Structures are given as C-alpha cells and as structure tokens.
Amino acid sequence: MESMSETTHHGYATYWRIWGWLLGMTLLALGVGYVDAMPGGLKALLLVGITLAKVAIIGAYYMHLRSEKLDLILITFTPIVLAMILFFFMVPDAGDTATRIMTLR
Amino acid sequence: MEATVGEQERILASPWGGGTNPFGTSWGKFMMWVFIVSDALTFAGFIVAYGFMRATAPAWPAQDEVFSMGLITFMTFALISSSCVMAIAVGAAPQGRRSEAVKYLWLTILGGTIFLGSQAYEWAHFIDEGYRPWFNPVMPEVPQFPAAFYVMTGFHGFHVFTGLVLLLYTVIRAHMGKYTGDRVEIAGLYWHFIDVVWVFIFAFFYLL
Numbered sequence: 001m002e003s004m005s006e007t008t009h010h011g012y013a014t015y016w017r018i019w020g021w022l023l024g025m026t027l028l029a030l031g032v033g034y035v036d037a038m039p040g041g042l043k044a045l046l047l048v049g050i051t052l053a054k055v056a057i058i059g060a061y062y063m064h065l066r067s068e069k070l071d072l073i074l075i076t077f078t079p080i081v082l083a084m085i086l087f088f089f090m091v092p093d094a095g096d097t098a099t100r101i102m103t104l105r
Numbered sequence: 106m107e108a109t110v111g112e113q114e115r116i117l118a119s120p121w122g123g124g125t126n127p128f129g130t131s132w133g134k135f136m137m138w139v140f141i142v143s144d145a146l147t148f149a150g151f152i153v154a155y156g157f158m159r160a161t162a163p164a165w166p167a168q169d170e171v172f173s174m175g176l177i178t179f180m181t182f183a184l185i186s187s188s189c190v191m192a193i194a195v196g197a198a199p200q201g202r203r204s205e206a207v208k209y210l211w212l213t214i215l216g217g218t219i220f221l222g223s224q225a226y227e228w229a230h231f232i233d234e235g236y237r238p239w240f241n242p243v244m245p246e247v248p249q250f251p252a253a254f255y256v257m258t259g260f261h262g263f264h265v266f267t268g269l270v271l272l273l274y275t276v277i278r279a280h281m282g283k284y285t286g287d288r289v290e291i292a293g294l295y296w297h298f299i300d301v302v303w304v305f306i307f308a309f310f311y312l313l
Contacts (some may be wrong), residue, residue: 005195012193019189026181026307033312034169046313051308055301062192062297069129078142085148090153094160 018061027052114310139290144264148302151257158249163257172227177311181222181303187216188300191222194294199286206289207272210276213296217269218300224262257310261302268292268299 029050060066065073069087120127128135159165168174181249194209236251244250275292278284 003267012196013191015192015196019185022185022188023182026178026185029308029312030174030178033308034174047308047313051304052306056300058188058304059298062188062300063294066196072128072130072135072138075138075142079145079149082146083153086149086153087156090157091160094157 014061018057021057022054027051130298131275131287133291134287134294137294141294144298145302148257148260151260152305155253155257155310158253161253162247162249164244166241166247166250166313171243172311173230173252174311176223176227177307180220180227181307183216183219183223184300184303187213187220188297190216191293191296195286195290198279198289200286203282203284206284207276208277210272210279210289214269214272214276217296221262221265221269224258224265228258228262253310257306261299264299264302268296271295 029047032038032046032050035043038046059076065076116122127134128137128138130138190209190212194206194213197209198206231251231254236254238252238255239248241248241251271292275289276286278288
C-alpha cells in the first residue's frame with residue numbers, strides 16, 4: 001500500500017527518476033564493457049556490481065519490494081544465492097581454465 | 106495440558122495460524138512471486154552454464170564485432186522505458202484512475218513490441234550470417250557462442266512474448282471495466298521480472 005501513497009504524494013516522479021538512474025547505469029555498463037585497457041577481473045567485478053545495483057532498484061521501486069514484508073523480500077534472494085552456489089561448484093570442473101572466468105577477453 | 110492449549114492459542118494468533126496472509130499479499134500476487142523465483146532459477150542455470158561454456162571455450166568472439174551494440178542498447182532502452190510506464194500503470198490502477206492505467210498499459214505494450222521486433226530483426230540478421238545453434242561460421246571451434254545466444258535470448262524473447270499476451274489480456278479487461286489493481290500489479294511484477302532478466306543478459310552476454 002505504500003506504493004499507493006507514494007504515487008499520491010509524489011506523482012510519478014520517483015518512477016521517472018528511477019528510469020533515469022537505470023538508463024545512466026546502462027550507459028555506464030556499456031562504457032565499462034568497452035574499455036579495452038581495463039583488466040578482465042575488474043571489468044567483470046564492475047559489471048556484476050552495476051547489474052546487481054540495477055536489479056536491486058528495479059526490485060525495490062518498480063516491484064515495490066521495499067514496502068513488502070521481510071519474509072517476501074528474503075524469498076526473492078534465493079535465486080541469487082543458489083546461482084552463486086551453482087557457479088562456485090562448477091568452477092573447479094572448468095579445470096585449469098577456471099581462472100579465465102575472471103580474466104575474460 | 107494448559108501449556109499445550111496456550112501454545113495452540115499462540116500459534117493460532119500468529120501470522121501462520123490460518124485465515125490470514127502471512128506474506129501480506131493476495132494469493133495471486135504471492136503465487137506470481139513464487140513463479141518469478143522459480144523462473145529466475147531457470148535463467149540462473151542458463152547464465153551459469155554460459156559462464157562454464159565460456160570458461161572452457163578455446164576462444165570467444167568480440168561481441169561488438171558480431172552484434173550491433175547500438176541496436177542492443179536501443180532494445181535495453183525500450184525495455185527499461187516500458188518497465189517505467191508499467192510501474193505508473195500499477196500506481197494508477199488501484200486508485201481507480203482507469204483511463205490513465207489503460208494508457209500506460211498500452212505504452213508498456215508498445216515498448217515490449219519494439220523490443221520484440223528488434224530482437225526478431227537481430228535474430229534474422231544472425232541467421233542470415235549463417236549462425237546456427239550448433240555451428241559458428243566465423244569461429245567454427247566455438248559453436249558454444251551461437252548456442253548460448255539462441256538459448257538465452259530465445260527464452261527471454263519467449264518470456265517477452267508471454268508478457269505481451271498477459272498485458273493485452275489485462276488491458277482488454279481494463280477496457281471492459283473488469284480489472285482490479287491487484288491484477289494489474291501481478292502483470293506488472295511479471296513484466297519487471299523480464300526487465301531484470303534482460304539486465305543480466307545485457308551485462309553478461311553482450312558486455313563481459
């Protein structure tokens with residue numbers, strides 16, 4: 001219901017502001033992706049960081065998670081946690097090329 | 106026995122005692138969240154498998170030489186914009202501002218259609234150049250590249266298509282006056298999830 005009061009009190013300015021942030025972060029990610037001089041590990045770290053930040057603000061503002069109960073918010077973390085477990089369990093199977101995950105391109 | 110009765114009363118009075126909504130949402134909205142979580146696991150599997158394939162591949166094409174990054178950025182712009190207008194429709198619907206909700210729902214559908222049309226164009230171009238899910242004409246030693254492209258963008262595109270069907274259903278119902286704010290919000294959750302998945306694909310497949 002907080003979403004309703006939010007739109008009543010502030011119009012849709014919040015949504016447009018978030019849109020601006022999302023576009024800004026998209027352009028930032030694009031810039032990071034095409035800086036050839038940047039080490040692969042740093043590039044990967046920055047892109048993961050920007051991606052998670054974008055997902056967090058879409059979830060919090062557009063999907064209204066910030067006004068949901070903590071139980072529901074915690075449930076939405078399960079795919080990220082399980083994906084990380086899957087990722088790190090598969091890294092050793094990539095053998096001696098595993099480190100290339102962090103030094104792509 | 107008295108302690109047991111007290112314990113029962115405590116449980117019945119808790120959010121999990123029955124007859125209440127422990128998550129503070131309608132059943133439909135909660136089920137959409139459960140679906141989103143399970144669907145996110147599917148895409149997480151794809152992304153991890155892609156990472157594994159890429160780590161074990163002998164080489165990987167430079168994406169900006171294969172794809173038009175201008176088009177990909179435009180597609181991202183269309184999807185993010187559609188998410189924004191969807192959020193506005195979700196804000197308007199429960200307040201009874203039907204015409205406003207309908208207008209923004211149509212704008213969301215427009216954004217989604219532009220995205221899907223651009224993706225169809227990108228696929229057509231990719232197919233024309235000879236890329237197949239099992240064959241890479243430019244780097245034959247890396248068939249994983251087109252395989253990952255077709256599977257990830259294909260599944261995502263199918264989700265966009267499904268989202269458009271859901272939005273059309275919602276907007277037609279809204280035109281008929283047979284809609285509730287809750288239903289619009291449920292459709293909105295699905296649409297934002299599609300945006301979230303694209304954020305991952307954009308970063309990991311096109312940029313990294």
